[in-house]
Every structure is written in structure tokens, then in C-alpha cells.
Amino acid sequence: MTNQQLMHDFNQFLNVERNASSYTIDQYQADLQQFHMFLEHEQIEDFTHVKHSDVRLYLTQLYDQGLSRVSASRKLSSLRTFYTFLEKEGLVGVNPIEYVSTPKKDRKIPQFFYEEELEKLFETEDLSMPLGQRNQAIIELMYATGVRVSELVQITIGDIDFSLNTVLVHGKGMKQRYIPFGAYAENALRQYLRDGRLQLQAKSDHECDDVFLNHRGAPLTDEGVRYILNDVMKRAALTSSIHPHKLRHTFATHLLNQGADMRSVQELLGHESLSSTQIYTHVTKDYLQNIYNNAHPRA
Known part of the structure; x- marks a missing residue:
């Protein structure tokens, strides 16, 4: 099964079973596309061949690009949900996100209107x-x-x-x-x-x-x-x-x-x-x- 087919199936899962909003689904898809580009650059064939060391390298590159911890945490959360889906579908034996810790978020005070x-x-x-x-x-x-x-x-x-x-x-x-x-x-x-x-x-x-x-x-x-x-x-x-x-x-x-x-x-x-x-x-x-x-x- 190709990476594009896996992303399509995941999209269907979010839409039907999770009843996610179109905005949420778009965010997941954007995060997966970015991770997919990283895999192609690292010459990793598809999502099912990813190891936890690959995910750590991906996070490191995100930080090197100046991404905030909040954004990195959200992207990791997207991957965690995706690989949990693949695991339930029997497409991966080990979840590569399982041993990758979520970056601690910088706690920001929420903005509000006076x-x-x-x-x-x-x-x-x-x-x-x-x-x-x-x-x-x-x-x-x-x-x-x-x-x-x-x-x-x-x-x-x-x-x-x-x-x-x-x-x-x-x-x-x-x-x-x-x-x-x-x-x-x-x-x-x-x-x-x-x-x-x-x-x-x-x-x-x-x-x-x-x-x-x-x-x-x-x-x-x-x-x-x-x-x-x-x-x-x-x-x-x-x-x-x-x-x-x-x-x-x-x-x-x-x-x-x-x-x-x-x-x-x-x-x-x-x-x-x-x-x-x-x-x-x-x-x-x-x-x-x-x-x-x-x-x-x-x-």
C-alpha cells in the first residue's frame, strides 16, 4: 500500500470515525505531507518502515528550522494519532512514536480582547x-x-x-x-x-x-x-x-x-x-x- 493510500485511509478514519472538522483534517494532512517529504529526503521508502530514531531526527530538524515547541508538539501528536491508526489496522508491528517523548510546551498566556x-x-x-x-x-x-x-x-x-x-x-x-x-x-x-x-x-x-x-x-x-x-x-x-x-x-x-x-x-x-x-x-x-x-x- 502506497503512502498516498495510507494518508487517504487515515483521512477517511478522521472524517468518519473521529468526526473531525475539515480544519483539523487539513492540519493532519499537512503534518503528514511534511513528514512524508522528510522520509523521501532520508530515502525511507514508506511510513511502515519508520523507526523511532527516524522520528527523533525529524524532530531535531524541526527545531533546527526554528519551529516552536508548541508547533513541534502538535506535529508529533499528528504522527502519534496516525501511527496508532496504522497499528490498529495491523500495518505496523511497532509504533515508532511510542518511545518519543512529547516536547514540553512553552506555556503562553492566552491573548484576549479588552x-x-x-x-x-x-x-x-x-x-x-x-x-x-x-x-x-x-x-x-x-x-x-x-x-x-x-x-x-x-x-x-x-x-x-x-x-x-x-x-x-x-x-x-x-x-x-x-x-x-x-x-x-x-x-x-x-x-x-x-x-x-x-x-x-x-x-x-x-x-x-x-x-x-x-x-x-x-x-x-x-x-x-x-x-x-x-x-x-x-x-x-x-x-x-x-x-x-x-x-x-x-x-x-x-x-x-x-x-x-x-x-x-x-x-x-x-x-x-x-x-x-x-x-x-x-x-x-x-x-x-x-x-x-x-x-x-x-x-
């Missing part, structure tokens, strides 16, 4: 236009709920309950959770659903239940949301960068800054482990330190 920056984002869209209404609903809902972009694009009309102001989110590993949203997100969603979305839906021959549609009336993709957010940022004339996770970071940071407990934020974010949520305590500690320094007479 409230003044958010206001500029919220004031950018032309709410008389369907795309403006859609974009406003996206930003308001992402900030109100902290959903991942892969979760956002899966939301259907039936997932939104305006009587309770909650949205049913389909998270990683097919896990579901309900997240409340406030009046601003409610108003933006109601306006979009009764006006902008109907106009966008009319451009397509096929009806769908997805809440967020592109300009042709088809369901919006992960990449589509990223493009929209980058465009909004440019029009808001903000110098900082924007990405979907930055709104998620902002959601968590602002909740903790206002006194929300860690367990509740963990549940809202859909984190399996509390340690994933604890990274936001670094931000809140800095926030509290600034408050103390500015407010205490002897600070």
Missing part, C-alpha cells in the same frame, strides 16, 4: 445588510458562549432555545453541552434569523438547518469564519490580531475576572480537564495585580 477593543468589533457591521447581521451574530455568540469555531458552524436552528436563552453545542468527542447567552447575543441572533439568514437562504436551491450561512446560502465552514473575523478586524482598524480562539480566551478571561468559579468556566468551555482551564488564572492574576497596584495606597 472591552474597548470588543466594542469596536461590535460597532463595525452594517446591520441593514444580511452579511452584516450574520457577522454580528457570529461575534456576539462566540463572545457570549466561548464556543470553538468547529462547534459554531455545527449549530442548527433547533439547537437555539430563545425561551431559556441557551444553545446546544456539539463538542469534541460527540459530547454535548448547553451554554447560556445574554441579551446582546439574543438580539443579534433574532435579527439575523428573521431577516439576514432568510435572504441568504433564498440564494440556495437547498434548504438547511445550519444557523450560519455563507453569501451563497450554503453552510459556513471553519475557514469561512476565520476569513470573516479577519475581515471584521481590518474594518475595525484594530492593530492586534484576531482568531476564533481569541474570542474564546476573552470569554473565559472576562468570566474569571468578574468572579466566576473555575469549575463553571471549565464546564462552559467543554474542557475535560481542569488543568486546561487553569491557564486563564495567569491572566486573572495579572489583572488582580494591576487592580491592587492602582488601588492600594501602599502598593
Whole structure:
């Protein structure tokens, strides 16, 4: 079986059995293509002939190219998932990633928006236009709920309950959770659903239940949301960068800054482990330190 066939089968596994998003699948495929090029350079015939020493050499080359530990760790994680798949399929006897330790990540404090920056984002869209209404609903809902972009694009009309102001989110590993949203997100969603979305839906021959549609009336993709957010940022004339996770970071940071407990934020974010949520305590500690320094007479 050729390397290309193995990558194709792995792609099918991610899509069908893992129910991975298109963005996640693309990342896996890019990581495998890069590893494949390394194997060709080292004259290693195919994926099934790889040894753990080859993987260590690959990591060394990544570091030599200036790749960060976070990026190297993600690439190694992709390979680990791939070779676990090959092992289950009986295509390799020994997993070459098994004895390669994951690089320790440089723990970065997550970036977030200050409230003044958010206001500029919220004031950018032309709410008389369907795309403006859609974009406003996206930003308001992402900030109100902290959903991942892969979760956002899966939301259907039936997932939104305006009587309770909650949205049913389909998270990683097919896990579901309900997240409340406030009046601003409610108003933006109601306006979009009764006006902008109907106009966008009319451009397509096929009806769908997805809440967020592109300009042709088809369901919006992960990449589509990223493009929209980058465009909004440019029009808001903000110098900082924007990405979907930055709104998620902002959601968590602002909740903790206002006194929300860690367990509740963990549940809202859909984190399996509390340690994933604890990274936001670094931000809140800095926030509290600034408050103390500015407010205490002897600070």
C-alpha cells in the first residue's frame, strides 16, 4: 500500500470515525505531507518502515528550522494519532512514536480582547445588510458562549432555545453541552434569523438547518469564519490580531475576572480537564495585580 493510500485511509478514519472538522483534517494532512517529504529526503521508502530514531531526527530538524515547541508538539501528536491508526489496522508491528517523548510546551498566556477593543468589533457591521447581521451574530455568540469555531458552524436552528436563552453545542468527542447567552447575543441572533439568514437562504436551491450561512446560502465552514473575523478586524482598524480562539480566551478571561468559579468556566468551555482551564488564572492574576497596584495606597 502506497503512502498516498495510507494518508487517504487515515483521512477517511478522521472524517468518519473521529468526526473531525475539515480544519483539523487539513492540519493532519499537512503534518503528514511534511513528514512524508522528510522520509523521501532520508530515502525511507514508506511510513511502515519508520523507526523511532527516524522520528527523533525529524524532530531535531524541526527545531533546527526554528519551529516552536508548541508547533513541534502538535506535529508529533499528528504522527502519534496516525501511527496508532496504522497499528490498529495491523500495518505496523511497532509504533515508532511510542518511545518519543512529547516536547514540553512553552506555556503562553492566552491573548484576549479588552472591552474597548470588543466594542469596536461590535460597532463595525452594517446591520441593514444580511452579511452584516450574520457577522454580528457570529461575534456576539462566540463572545457570549466561548464556543470553538468547529462547534459554531455545527449549530442548527433547533439547537437555539430563545425561551431559556441557551444553545446546544456539539463538542469534541460527540459530547454535548448547553451554554447560556445574554441579551446582546439574543438580539443579534433574532435579527439575523428573521431577516439576514432568510435572504441568504433564498440564494440556495437547498434548504438547511445550519444557523450560519455563507453569501451563497450554503453552510459556513471553519475557514469561512476565520476569513470573516479577519475581515471584521481590518474594518475595525484594530492593530492586534484576531482568531476564533481569541474570542474564546476573552470569554473565559472576562468570566474569571468578574468572579466566576473555575469549575463553571471549565464546564462552559467543554474542557475535560481542569488543568486546561487553569491557564486563564495567569491572566486573572495579572489583572488582580494591576487592580491592587492602582488601588492600594501602599502598593
